Amino acid sequence: MKLIGLDYGDRKIGVAVSDAMGWTAQGVEVIVRRGPEDDLRRLEALVREHGVEEIVLGLPKNMNGTIGPRGEISIAFAETLKESLGLPVHLWDERLSTVSAERTLLEADVSRKKRRQVVDKIAATIILQNYLDYQSRR
Template identity: 70%
Template sequence: MKWMGLDYGDRNIGVAVSDAFGWTAQGVTVVERRRDGSEFERIAELVREHEIGEVVVGLPKNMNGTVGPRGEICIAFAEQLRQKLKLPVHLWDERLTTVAAERTLLEADISRKKRKRVVDKMAAALILQNFLDSKTKR
């Protein structure tokens, strides 16, 4: 079964998918958020295109483990996804994944302009990879 990882942000949603075995995550694209909610249709297209069985949404928690306003928004997004896609949607602690993605891109000496284009899908890949890794450790 293939998994999809989503990094839900203010402007964009980073998208990553797993391989068929659920071992590795690869960043695929970035979906722009719209006022009309059309991002759900684009995500549904990607789910069909990649034959996704389950979805993982990053949950931004505070450093002390509590869920703040941003986390509440992600929980609501995950619930909407669950209803629209009719698929299992999991929430995964995403603390510092965007920071880790930025750091990796900086260390690879990627220009600021290019970093801006790939950081969201890289963060989605980190969220999904961490989730997949946790499943194999059980």
């Protein structure tokens, strides 16, 4: 079963997909947000293109585990995805995923300009891979 992982931000949405076995996550693209309808249209196209059956959406939590305003926005987006795409949506704790993505890109000596272009895709990959790893241990 293929899953899509999303790192949902104010300006961009990082996208990753799993392999058919649900073992590994690969970054696909960064969607530059243009409006709710355009964003959903692009996500729907990616879901169809990759044969996705479930969605994993990063849920930004505060470091103490509480959900703040940014988390509430993600929860609302999860509901929109469920209604629009008709697929199950799993919210997954994304604390430090962007920090981890930045660190990985710095260690790989990726230029600042290039990092800005791909960090959201890497964060989505980390979110999805963490979810897949958790599911495989269950």
